[in-house]
Structures are given as C-alpha cells and as structure tokens.
Amino acid sequence: MQFTVFYDGGCPLCMTEMRHLMKRNTENKLAFVDINHPSFAVEYPELDSEACAARIHGRWSNGQMLTGLDVTYTAWRLVGKGWLYAPLRWPLIKPLADRLYIVFAKHRHRISYWLTGKERCDSGSCQINEKN
Incomplete structure (x- = not known):
C-alpha cells in the first residue's frame, strides 16, 4: 500500500525533509504531492487546501488520512x-x-528563515528534480 505525502513546496525546511525522504524512497512506498502546484486543486478537489497548508497531510492508498x-x-x-x-x-x-508541531507548522516559514536564511522557496530555489 502506498502513502502519499502532501507537503508545502514553498517551505525550505519542508523541502529539505522531502528531498531526504525521496532519496530514501527506494521501494516507492511514498508518493509526494506539492500542495502549491497549480494542479493540486484539480487533482485533489476532495482535500481542503487551507487545511493542507496549515499542517502536513498524508493519505494511504485506501483513503485513510493522517495529519x-x-x-x-x-x-x-x-x-x-x-x-x-x-x-x-x-x-x-x-x-x-x-x-x-502545530506551533512549528504555523511558523514554519519564519523558522525556515532563521535556520536557512530563506523564508520561502520561490523561482525554483528549493526545487525537487523528481516528478512530484
């Protein structure tokens, strides 16, 4: 059974974690979806984009959600x-x-700035080269 991680591709810390997970995902047990991708709302209309932006979400292939x-x-x-x-x-x-975690998620962009010098990923500055 596959598990899909819905992540904030605009968050430098989130992107760092996703890159580490992708590198270790050798058995393809995980799928990754950037909630900021233009196709997100079309491909996942059942998901609340504001809720996904407030904290990380994941879904098993059977539909069970985790946050x-x-x-x-x-x-x-x-x-x-x-x-x-x-x-x-x-x-x-x-x-x-x-x-x-809820406090971290709410302030993740500010925390990213403190830790990485970048508050947000823009213009491909944190881009993942794999297909999301």
Whole structure:
C-alpha cells in the first residue's frame, strides 16, 4: 500500500525533509504531492487546501488520512527510519509533541528563515528534480 505525502513546496525546511525522504524512497512506498502546484486543486478537489497548508497531510492508498507528526513518522517508517521519530509518538510525549508541531507548522516559514536564511522557496530555489 502506498502513502502519499502532501507537503508545502514553498517551505525550505519542508523541502529539505522531502528531498531526504525521496532519496530514501527506494521501494516507492511514498508518493509526494506539492500542495502549491497549480494542479493540486484539480487533482485533489476532495482535500481542503487551507487545511493542507496549515499542517502536513498524508493519505494511504485506501483513503485513510493522517495529519501532523503522524505523517512524518509514517513516512520515515516506510523508508526504514521510523525509529528517528518513534519517540514523538510515545503516549507520554505525543500530546506535547503534537502541540509543538502545530506551533512549528504555523511558523514554519519564519523558522525556515532563521535556520536557512530563506523564508520561502520561490523561482525554483528549493526545487525537487523528481516528478512530484
């Protein structure tokens, strides 16, 4: 079963993570969709673009949706590195991690600027060379 990650292609940190996931996606368990791509609304009319912009979304091929850190953990698990994010899903840590993720997601462009010097990807500055 394939898992599709709906990511913000305008976010430098998001793009960095997607590049790392794509590199490790050797068994094609993941598909990637940039929510900023002009065809997003046409190809995925059932998805709320504002909700997808507010936090990362993922969908199994059977239609089951995940959001937030559940998407991150699932994606990394599918490429064999789930152990990196597993602690964020542990029962005692999960509620706090989820709240912190919501803050991160809301301010991801500002945080990207602090960490990378770029607030947004534009003019292909963070472009992925693979088909999304």
